[in-house]
Amino acid sequence: MLWGDRPEGLDQSSAIGSQTHQRPAVSGLEVVMRRLAALFMLTLLGACSTVDDLSPLSPSGSSSPTVAVRAPRFEDSKPHEWDSGAPWNYAVHGTDVSKYQTSVDWPTAKASGISFAFIKATEGGDRFDEYFNEHWARTKAAGVPRAAYHFFYFCTPAAQQARWFIQNVPVDRSAMPPVLDMEWNPKSPTCRLRPDAATVRAEMTTFLQIVERHYGKKPIIYTSVDFFDDNELSSFRGYPYWLRSVAGHPREKYGSHPFTFWQYTGTGIVPGMTGKSDINVFNGSEAAWNKWLRQNTR
Secondary structure (H helix, E strand, C coil): CCCHHHHHHHHHHHHHHHHCCCHHHHHHHHHHHHHHHCCCCCCCCHHHHHHHHHCCCCCCCCCCCCCCCCCCCCCCEEEEECCCCCCHHHEEEEEEECCHHHHCCCHHHHECCCCCCCEEEEEEEEEECCHHHHHHHHHHHHCEEEEEEEHHHHHHHHHHHHHHHHHHHCCCCCCCEEEECCCCCCCCCCCCCCCCCHHHHHHHHHHHHHHHHHHHHCCCCEEEEHHHCCCCCCHHCCCCCCEECCCCCHHHCCCCCCCCEEEEEEEEECCCCCCCEEEEEEEEEECHHHHHHHHHHC
């Protein structure tokens, strides 16, 4: 605030009051002094406020709300009949994309209820998703919080894969934490190796620690039911989980294992996106989501 602006406005206001009520000049001066004192106290209080108190949350720098549509219910080309724990009971929904979705109309997707996006960046130690840069830039421009993910390849050392991810994904404090995608890939034409559970967990630890040191954020682990069980990931704690469960709520498939995100379909229909879409929810209320963003996108 420019200190010269506010007192001048107060002088004009008190002068008008003096003419209207026929008060002596000294009374007008007293009014000015009292208002100046009140203004000074408000300024001190304002100096104690945080940025969060004064402006809406927006990781992308946009003033748009982080949740455009609460608890959206998207169409699905192959819907599951939810007995309980239906995904539309959750307030915050998002998607995940790779080259297979090609270009996305992110403003339209956001307006339909997409409040975050996971974007494939890399795979193994030498593959880079050709749509990553486009998705990365356009989600930010649309005000959609996003994270980059790496698809793990069991025929390349974890440290090499971590370096490849770091080489291709820029440090962006406004981004959500990076993601490690851990699942079996039986259709891979080049690597169908299935290490034992102890080796898998050791490789995960290597990748996660390198990436966390570089980006300064604890990565998220994405996994499926079979991979989770095969590798005893119920004992692999200390990281937020994004769990795939398209035929039942995560508590039915993963027991009491905590999760931050849940992928509930791979056949969703999202405005602005071509073909079938993965849809996810954040495990919490809109207020919890805003808090999580504040903690993880700065």
